[in-house]
Amino acid sequence: MLIVSILDPSIPPLKPAELFVLVVLRSGPLHGYGIVQEVAARSQGRIRIRPGNLYRVLDRMLERGLLETAGHRGTGEERRTEYRITSLGRKVAQAEARVLASAIAELLAS
Amino acid sequence: MLRLFLRAYPKQLRERHGEDIVRLCRDYYGPGFSPRAALDLLWNGLCARAGAAPGSFEEWLERPAREGRGDRLLAKLLYDARHGVRALAKSRGFTLAILLTLALGIGANTAIFSVVDAVLLRPLPYAHGARLVHLLQPARGVGVDNVSFSPLEVQDYRAMSRTLDAVVEYHSMQFVLLGGAEPQRVQTGVVSANFFDAFGVRPLLGRTFLPSDDEQGAPAVLVLSYEYWQRAYRGDPQIVGKTFTMNDKVHQVVGILPRIPQYPEENDVYMPTVACPFRNGKHWPNDRNARGLSVFGRMRAGVTLERTRADLTRIASQLHAEHPESYPSAERFDTGAERLHDELSRRAKPTLIVLLSTALFLLVIVCANVANLTLARLVRREREMAVRTALGATRLRLLQQLLMENVILALCGGALGVLVAGWGMEALAAFAGRFTTRASAVSLDGRVLLFALCVSLGTGVLLGCLPALPARANLVADLKDGAGSTSHRSRLRVRSALIVSQVAVSFALLIGAGLMLRSLLKLQRVDTGFDPENVLTARIDLNWSRYGDNDKIRAFANRLLDWLQSQPGVLAVAFGGTVPLTGPDAFTIPYQVEGVPLDGAARPQTELDIASPDYFRAMGIPLVAGRSFSAADQPPGARVVVVNQSFARHAFAGGNPLGRRLSGDGGKNWATIVGVAADVKQHGLEREPADEVYSPIGFDVFRDLRLVIRSKVPPLSLEREVRAAVRELDPDQPVTDVRTLEQVRADALASPRLTAILLGAFAAIALAITAAGIAGVMAYSVSQRTQEIGIRIALGAQREEVLGMVLRQGMALVAAGLALGFFGGLAISRAMTGIVFGIAASDPVTWIAGAAMLAAVGAIACLLPARRAADVDPVVALRSA
Numbered sequence: 001m002l003i004v005s006i007l008d009p010s011i012p013p014l015k016p017a018e019l020f021v022l023v024v025l026r027s028g029p030l031h032g033y034g035i036v037q038e039v040a041a042r043s044q045g046r047i048r049i050r051p052g053n054l055y056r057v058l059d060r061m062l063e064r065g066l067l068e069t070a071g072h073r074g075t076g077e078e079r080r081t082e083y084r085i086t087s088l089g090r091k092v093a094q095a096e097a098r099v100l101a102s103a104i105a106e107l108l109a110s
Numbered sequence: 111m112l113r114l115f116l117r118a119y120p121k122q123l124r125e126r127h128g129e130d131i132v133r134l135c136r137d138y139y140g141p142g143f144s145p146r147a148a149l150d151l152l153w154n155g156l157c158a159r160a161g162a163a164p165g166s167f168e169e170w171l172e173r174p175a176r177e178g179r180g181d182r183l184l185a186k187l188l189y190d191a192r193h194g195v196r197a198l199a200k201s202r203g204f205t206l207a208i209l210l211t212l213a214l215g216i217g218a219n220t221a222i223f224s225v226v227d228a229v230l231l232r233p234l235p236y237a238h239g240a241r242l243v244h245l246l247q248p249a250r251g252v253g254v255d256n257v258s259f260s261p262l263e264v265q266d267y268r269a270m271s272r273t274l275d276a277v278v279e280y281h282s283m284q285f286v287l288l289g290g291a292e293p294q295r296v297q298t299g300v301v302s303a304n305f306f307d308a309f310g311v312r313p314l315l316g317r318t319f320l321p322s323d324d325e326q327g328a329p330a331v332l333v334l335s336y337e338y339w340q341r342a343y344r345g346d347p348q349i350v351g352k353t354f355t356m357n358d359k360v361h362q363v364v365g366i367l368p369r370i371p372q373y374p375e376e377n378d379v380y381m382p383t384v385a386c387p388f389r390n391g392k393h394w395p396n397d398r399n400a401r402g403l404s405v406f407g408r409m410r411a412g413v414t415l416e417r418t419r420a421d422l423t424r425i426a427s428q429l430h431a432e433h434p435e436s437y438p439s440a441e442r443f444d445t446g447a448e449r450l451h452d453e454l455s456r457r458a459k460p461t462l463i464v465l466l467s468t469a470l471f472l473l474v475i476v477c478a479n480v481a482n483l484t485l486a487r488l489v490r491r492e493r494e495m496a497v498r499t500a501l502g503a504t505r506l507r508l509l510q511q512l513l514m515e516n517v518i519l520a521l522c523g524g525a526l527g528v529l530v531a532g533w534g535m536e537a538l539a540a541f542a543g544r545f546t547t548r549a550s551a552v553s554l555d556g557r558v559l560l561f562a563l564c565v566s567l568g569t570g571v572l573l574g575c576l577p578a579l580p581a582r583a584n585l586v587a588d589l590k591d592g593a594g595s596t597s598h599r600s601r602l603r604v605r606s607a608l609i610v611s612q613v614a615v616s617f618a619l620l621i622g623a624g625l626m627l628r629s630l631l632k633l634q635r636v637d638t639g640f641d642p643e644n645v646l647t648a649r650i651d652l653n654w655s656r657y658g659d660n661d662k663i664r665a666f667a668n669r670l671l672d673w674l675q676s677q678p679g680v681l682a683v684a685f686g687g688t689v690p691l692t693g694p695d696a697f698t699i700p701y702q703v704e705g706v707p708l709d710g711a712a713r714p715q716t717e718l719d720i721a722s723p724d725y726f727r728a729m730g731i732p733l734v735a736g737r738s739f740s741a742a743d744q745p746p747g748a749r750v751v752v753v754n755q756s757f758a759r760h761a762f763a764g765g766n767p768l769g770r771r772l773s774g775d776g777g778k779n780w781a782t783i784v785g786v787a788a789d790v791k792q793h794g795l796e797r798e799p800a801d802e803v804y805s806p807i808g809f810d811v812f813r814d815l816r817l818v819i820r821s822k823v824p825p826l827s828l829e830r831e832v833r834a835a836v837r838e839l840d841p842d843q844p845v846t847d848v849r850t851l852e853q854v855r856a857d858a859l860a861s862p863r864l865t866a867i868l869l870g871a872f873a874a875i876a877l878a879i880t881a882a883g884i885a886g887v888m889a890y891s892v893s894q895r896t897q898e899i900g901i902r903i904a905l906g907a908q909r910e911e912v913l914g915m916v917l918r919q920g921m922a923l924v925a926a927g928l929a930l931g932f933f934g935g936l937a938i939s940r941a942m943t944g945i946v947f948g949i950a951a952s953d954p955v956t957w958i959a960g961a962a963m964l965a966a967v968g969a970i971a972c973l974l975p976a977r978r979a980a981d982v983d984p985v986v987a988l989r990s991a
Binding site for chain 2: 031032033036037048049050051052053054055058074078079080081
């Protein structure tokens with residue numbers, strides 16, 4: 001598993017969609033379709049993950065240890081995977097949020 | 111349905127995310143199946159397989175070229191495709207030129223193939239199409255290919271045949287249909303009850319005929335053709351069950367036919383034989399000699415055409431023995447059969463084959479041109495290729511990429527070509543409709559699209575293989591500088607060969623177009639025998655039940671003529687039995703000349719027509735001898751006739767026909783010849799006039815009258831008066847086919863004119879492409895020889911000498927092309943012998959004019975590069991060395 005450090009500049013920062021996925025999953029495990037819907041809702045419709053992009057987003061986050069598989073529901077074609085956030089995911093989200101918060105505070109102050 | 115497209119994703123991804131992806135797609139593109147959702151799944155799935163990053167097509171094009179992970183072959187293909195599209199997008203002018211030529215070539219082929227496919231290749235759209243035959247009864251002794259059958263003969267063949275499991279009859283008449291908004295003259299097919307069953311045609315609505323419909327006293331029923339149903343009733347399904355009045359009897363509509371090519375003719379409605387007042391009259395069903403029915407048979411399963419023919423011959427000889435009086439041995443009766451499929455397309459075949467081969471020739475030129483452009487572009491990319499080879503690309507890999515580029519080009523050109531084809535298809539189908547009823551089935555369907563795809567792919571692969579042709583010289587030389595290397599010489603040779611082939615094919619196409627054009631000009635100059643200027647014609651087919659005898663017909667005709675004669679602007683008004691050039695429906699009778707013994711020979715045949723007194727004046731047909739009819743030449747007056755020159759020549763061998771007497775009924779009645787009229791082209795501009803006898807109105811039963819009015823005013827302005835006059839005399843009497851004689855004549859020229867236009871357009875495109883090709887190759891050759899030319903000029907060569915040198919080089923290619931094209935021209939002119947009129951296939955004017963035209967165009971195309979060569983500044987040329 002990759003070791004992710006917020007301080008390591010070689011690790012790419014979270015993309016907006018990824019940040020929102022982490023935000024959504026803090027409330028509990030969810031399947032991919034639910035994640036996309038929740039992300040759209042919480043971003044007020046500004047972030048819509050396209051069908052062709054869904055597996056890319058999720059797989060990359062799994063690979064980086066931000067998410068893990070919580071289990072499966074249903075069988076065969078209807079089988080759906082649920083994801084939950086890892087402790088690393090929480091830390092990264094919080095660190096990313098702090099960076100963003102300071103930037104936002106600066107923006108609002110000016 | 112969407113899940114099917116999900117299969118584009120690799121299995122692992124599908125299992126993990128499939129359900130989510132499908133649901134997302136529904137959210138994104140709306141519920142249910144949408145093509146965009148399918149495309150999204152397909153595209154992203156393939157990208158996932160190739161290991162490439164997903165996204166939209168546009169994003170994909172923008173992304174830097176990099177071979178992905180995953181499925182190697184697919185990744186490579188996608189990579190090549192992307193590389194190809196970008197390379198083509200970079201040289202827009204080149205791409206556009208190639209796309210346009212390809213679109214023309216593939217479009218022309220697709221359009222013509224769609225007609226060829228519908229008319230010649232596809233099986234008949236009848237369930238039993240392959241087993242259907244048309245029965246023919248030739249009488250070779252009198253030179254008739256098919257005298258058709260009488261009802262008694264139909265019965266005999268039906269009862270005695272061992273190879274046919276159905277024998278059905280057909281004839282067609284005009285009847286007047288009452289009960290709609292206004293009286294309508296309808297073309298009515300009168301058929302056996304099992305006619306549609308034998309053909310295997312199932313109704314679109316309602317039913318076709320049952321055996322009980324064809325029994326004496328059965329209620330009269332009608333089946334409508336699809337076209338008439340759409341035209342007259344706008345496809346109203348409620349029409350089934352409605353009743354109409356026809357021949358003073360109530361007829362009920364019981365069914366609608368599907369949209370099929372009708373055979374033998376297009377009809378508006380169909381009725382069973384028992385409902386036809388003629389077919390079910392007193393005379394016709396009981397006279398073996400009363401022939402006039404077309405007969406079709408369905409061969410038993412597994413029976414060959416040869417066995418059927420033998421069977422029919424057997425029946426014929428038996429009938430000949432039983433009824434010798436109906437089959438005089440001098441007339442040499444026989445019975446045979448032809449496949450319906452062949453009959454339906456026979457007239458269209460020669461023209462379509464010529465058009466298809468012309469289109470294929472055009473495609474050859476297009477391919478040669480695209481190949482030439484591709485080679486020219488390769489020269490410019492030589493350094494790119496050399497660099498890439500130096501960096502490790504294999505020769506195979508480079509070829510793969512070029513192949514992909516060409517396939518993409520050809521497919522795009524093909525897609526454009528399908529648009530071109532779709533645009534021209536309607537006109538082409540209308541054109542083919544002049545030859546065969548099958549043309550109604552012409553469409554851009556799956557088969558045609560598959561053809562276009564195959565042609566495009568084939569073209570792409572062929573062109574993609576071209577760069578492999580000239581053997582590559584060593585790379586180091588190319589890297590240093592391409593000029594003057596051996597690869598350029600070999601490439602110029604290939605390009606010159608391509609030009610020679612283009613000239614050759616252009617020559618063949620010019621010959622084809624030239625022959626057609628000359629034939630058209632000859633046809634236009636044909637003397638029809640009548641004067642078409644300022645003449646109106648109209649068709650007035652009298653209702654059979656209302657105009658039962660000659661007196662009633664004559665009374666109607668005389669009153670209408672009197673009325674119209676008094677109208678202002680009318681010079682002459684008359685009735686005839688036919689309008690020349692409008693159809694083969696001549697009435698033919700056997701005749702004998704008084705005082706000429708038959709000596710056992712068959713009685714000769716002549717066409718019989720009717721004419722009111724002013725007919726020859728109204729039509730502008732000159733009388734060569736004697737007089738026309740007068741008002742006194744009507745019953746009970748003495749019977750007189752006018753014959754045409756052709757008749758006079760054949761029957762009297764140059765002797766004076768005036769005063770001689772003829773009989774058309776075996777000597778019971780005799781008619782005196784009082785005049786000789788000039789010959790008229792009744793059946794087509796290209797056909798010789800037939801023997802013809804004109805009889806005054808009132809002696810023979812002719813109900814299908816043709817009104818002819820010669821006027822001082824524009825003829826069509828009289829249409830209103832004609833309709834009003836007929837309505838005044840008989841409100842139920844329709845007037846149809848109102849046309850001027852000039853329109854009739856122009857119509858007779860329409861199909862040769864369109865063939866000439868098509869062939870001419872093909873030849874013009876070919877010529878333009880070839881000229882551009884010659885200019886391009888010569889310009890390339892000059893640019894390669896700049897230094898050499900510079901040296902020549904520096905050493906004292908004159909401007910004219912340089913000009914002449916380049917011209918000579920270019921014209922050598924043209925000459926070689928002409929020599930080669932001679933054979934192509936021979937092939938195309940041989941194929942055209944059947945469709946040209948009045949000229950030989952070896953017509954020297956066409957051949958010389960074609961060669962001269964190509965030589966002139968070639969010389970002009972060479973002139974520009976030649977002048978550039980002559981203008982070479984030796985100082986500049988030598989310095990750049």
